[in-house]
Amino acid sequence: MAKPAAIVGQIILYGAFAAFIGYFATSPTYQQIPDDVALIKLSMSHLGGRECRKRTPEELAALPPNMRAPMLCPRGRSDIKLVLELDGKPMFETMMHPTGLSGDGISTVYKRFEVKAGTYQLSAKMNDNLINPGFNHVKEAKVTLKPAQVLVIDFNPDKGGLFFQ
Amino acid sequence: MSLHASLRGKAQTLFGRIEIAFDAFFGGTDNPLRHLGALGLYFLWILVATGLYLYTVLDTSVEGVYTSIGYLSQEQWYLGGILRSLHRYASDAFVLAMMLHLVREWAYGHYHGFRLFSWVTGVPLIWMAYISGIGGYWIVWDSLAQFSAVSTTELLDWLPFFNEPTARNFLAPYTVSDRLFTVLVFIHIGVPLMLILGLWAHVNRISRVDYLPSRRLMLGTLISFLVLALISPAMSDAPANLALMPTDLRLDWFILFIHPLTDITSPAAVWSLIFGATILLFALPFLPHPKAQPIALVDAANCNGCSRCHADCPYEAITMAIHPDKPGHKIAIVDPDLCASCGICAGSCPSSTPFRSQEKLVTGIDMPQQPVDVMRQQLEAQLAKLEGKTKLVVFGCDKGADVHGLAGTDTAAISLLCTGMLPPSFIEYALRSGVDGIVITGCRDGGCDFRLGMKWMEERLAHQREPYLRRSVPQDRLQVIHASRGEATQLAMAIDEFRTRIETQAVASNKPPAYSRRKV
Numbered sequence: 254m255a256k257p258a259a260i261v262g263q264i265i266l267y268g269a270f271a272a273f274i275g276y277f278a279t280s281p282t283y284q285q286i287p288d289d290v291a292l293i294k295l296s297m298s299h300l301g302g303r304e305c306r307k308r309t310p311e312e313l314a315a316l317p318p319n320m321r322a323p324m325l326c327p328r329g330r331s332d333i334k335l336v337l338e339l340d341g342k343p344m345f346e347t348m349m350h351p352t353g354l355s356g357d358g359i360s361t362v363y364k365r366f367e368v369k370a371g372t373y374q375l376s377a378k379m380n381d382n383l384i385n386p387g388f389n390h391v392k393e394a395k396v397t398l399k400p401a402q403v404l405v406i407d408f409n410p411d412k413g414g415l416f417f418q
Numbered sequence: 419m420s421l422h423a424s425l426r427g428k429a430q431t432l433f434g435r436i437e438i439a440f441d442a443f444f445g446g447t448d449n450p451l452r453h454l455g456a457l458g459l460y461f462l463w464i465l466v467a468t469g470l471y472l473y474t475v476l477d478t479s480v481e482g483v484y485t486s487i488g489y490l491s492q493e494q495w496y497l498g499g500i501l502r503s504l505h506r507y508a509s510d511a512f513v514l515a516m517m518l519h520l521v522r523e524w525a526y527g528h529y530h531g532f533r534l535f536s537w538v539t540g541v542p543l544i545w546m547a548y549i550s551g552i553g554g555y556w557i558v559w560d561s562l563a564q565f566s567a568v569s570t571t572e573l574l575d576w577l578p579f580f581n582e583p584t585a586r587n588f589l590a591p592y593t594v595s596d597r598l599f600t601v602l603v604f605i606h607i608g609v610p611l612m613l614i615l616g617l618w619a620h621v622n623r624i625s626r627v628d629y630l631p632s633r634r635l636m637l638g639t640l641i642s643f644l645v646l647a648l649i650s651p652a653m654s655d656a657p658a659n660l661a662l663m664p665t666d667l668r669l670d671w672f673i674l675f676i677h678p679l680t681d682i683t684s685p686a687a688v689w690s691l692i693f694g695a696t697i698l699l700f701a702l703p704f705l706p707h708p709k710a711q712p713i714a715l716v717d718a719a720n721c722n723g724c725s726r727c728h729a730d731c732p733y734e735a736i737t738m739a740i741h742p743d744k745p746g747h748k749i750a751i752v753d754p755d756l757c758a759s760c761g762i763c764a765g766s767c768p769s770s771t772p773f774r775s776q777e778k779l780v781t782g783i784d785m786p787q788q789p790v791d792v793m794r795q796q797l798e799a800q801l802a803k804l805e806g807k808t809k810l811v812v813f814g815c816d817k818g819a820d821v822h823g824l825a826g827t828d829t830a831a832i833s834l835l836c837t838g839m840l841p842p843s844f845i846e847y848a849l850r851s852g853v854d855g856i857v858i859t860g861c862r863d864g865g866c867d868f869r870l871g872m873k874w875m876e877e878r879l880a881h882q883r884e885p886y887l888r889r890s891v892p893q894d895r896l897q898v899i900h901a902s903r904g905e906a907t908q909l910a911m912a913i914d915e916f917r918t919r920i921e922t923q924a925v926a927s928n929k930p931p932a933y934s935r936r937k938v
Contacts, residue, residue, distance in 0.1 A: 262443030263638065270450075271642040274510050275650050279668040283678055285565065292663050296589050298582045352581050363575060363583035401663040405590045418590055 291398035301330035302382025429525035446863020456628040458515035464508040503647030561664035576685035711759035721782035723748030727763035760868035761839030771843040800830035817867035819901035838871030842887035850933035
């Protein structure tokens with residue numbers, strides 16, 4: 254091919270290359286959730302309870318003096334039951350199992366729920382030691398979710414247990 | 419033909435056509451499609467160079483990452499902003515070059531036999547490139563970074579590896595700490611370093627690696643990036659805010675396409691795709707493929723240890739050792755795992771000359787499937803039959819344009835394993851046996867199936883590489899034609915032009931003296 258034609262061809266092809274890179278580097282735009290939707294994220298990382306009991310005086314006496322801990326706790330942790338309700342209707346229910354080969358690790362959950370923006374009655378109930386009936390942690394609140402807002406449901410004993418943020 | 423072979427054949431034809439079309443504008447040396455590996459490496463060097471600057475100005479606190487990178491684009495657009503844009507666009511181009519390189523090598527069947535090591539070592543590099551690319555977007559800590567960080571960790575959490583969901587690190591503003599970005603920067607520098615180390619392994623079994631493409635190609639792509647950086651500079655989106663879902667994301671589809679893919683499918687589907695593709699790529703060399711050709715064989719009695727085959731081998735398959743029979747001499751040793759069966763070594767051997775008088779021509783290193791002796795027999799047999807005003811011999815390449823159809827009453831055609839297999843002395847031998855002109859044809863520039871066959875051949879003809887074509891051989895009776903597979907018609911036309919030139923220019927006066935081999 255004649256040189257000027259080749260140069261023009263190169264300019265066109267380099268331009269096409271730049272345009273291809275430039276376009277797909279930012280376009281088309283992506284929308285992960287619709288405009289009128291908010292997100293509720295449930296995420297917890299919590300140690301389940303243990304079924305501890307007091308050692309009897311006989312048991313304590315049988316132990317070496319340096320090992321006479323008054324409480325006897327098994328290594329394994331309890332499953333954790335969690336229930337979410339939105340406007341009084343069940344939204345999510347799970348049984349979180351402890352991690353670790355001996356079942357002595359934390360129990361975790363991570364879920365995301367897309368809901369229409371609006372005001373809701375949100376309720377989270379948790380039982381972290383299943384030897385006890387019912388729920389020992391409960392959080393209920395009226396929440397107003399704006400479009401694209403992320404509401405987090407988490408658990409932190411230092412913040413009073415279950416909390417919405 | 420299997421579905422895979424059929425698919426690969428079609429892909430090869432498509433690549434071949436596009437490459438030939440690009441040759442019209444770029445020529446072989448500057449054709450980006452013929453140098454995708456080197457081009458990718460060049461883009462990586464741009465990334466390293468621009469990344470070093472970005473690293474020096476980066477503040478790794480939660481607020482600092484956004485403002486320090488944003489400052490470059492806003493206040494220092496003329497330097498930092500342009501470097502940042504180069505960094506982004508070079509990363510996209512790197513991914514593009516890498517994936518095209520992968521598909522092209524597959525299409526051309528460059529994934530088994532002696533290429534197995536390069537193929538297998540190339541697969542983890544794709545992972546490293548994406549890990550580095552995705553992590554790089556997080557460092558800006560804008561809404562796109564937030565989206566990618568959350569999506570990636572949610573995808574990772576599907577795997578049963580983590581005790582605690584990694585997505586908790588990006589749950590809410592209070593969960594992100596300054597140290598996160600120190601770790602991210604460490605990963606974003608560490609993984610590319612591993613990538614460079616992996617690239618070293620990737621090309622380890624190739625000699626004379628093209629570490630960089632041609633200067634014109636480097637300049638052309640760099641100017642493209644610079645123009646792009648000025649027209650559409652890389653800018654941060656709104657600062658990350660984990661209390662809000664980012665909307666209208668200006669997604670980099672080259673690197674971050676995996677997130678929308680996860681959204682429209684599922685983490686299970688995406689991981690199946692990723693691991694499935696990885697396993698398939700690793701398994702590809704072990705699937706049925708054409709049988710390996712016999713490798714080069716060294717004849718100790720005829721090897722004088724000159725090392726030319728060692729210097730010319732494109733795959734470092736030949737090493738030199740102490741000759742067992744000739745004190746003070748070396749001998750070539752062929753590594754069967756590395757030998758490509760191209761025959762370039764036979765073409766480089768000074769013993770591969772048809773002028774030798776022995777009835778059976780035995781050279782120092784030869785190909786069992788097409789020994790030099792058979793080449794001489796073929797040539798002599800075809801020369802004996804040639805008739806007509808202008809007699810030509812065409813030496814072709816099995817991987818290039820088919821030359822068998824060119825044989826006729828006035829034209830002899832010999833196809834070689836690779837054009838680089840032709841000892842230059844065969845050219846002189848044919849001319850001195852009464853031929854009027856020699857055509858040497860092989861793959862287009864940058865398209866040699868064995869990388870260096872045509873390059874070595876042309877250097878031998880130009881007296882730049884041993885074994886030289888003797889200066890007494892008239893160059894105007896010689897025509898080199900680059901013609902890839904499927905270009906037989908163009909080759910035939912070019913040969914006709916050459917024949918006409920010989921006939922019209924009346925170059926009979928410079929015909930080398932006739933020679934008739936003394937047979938022992």
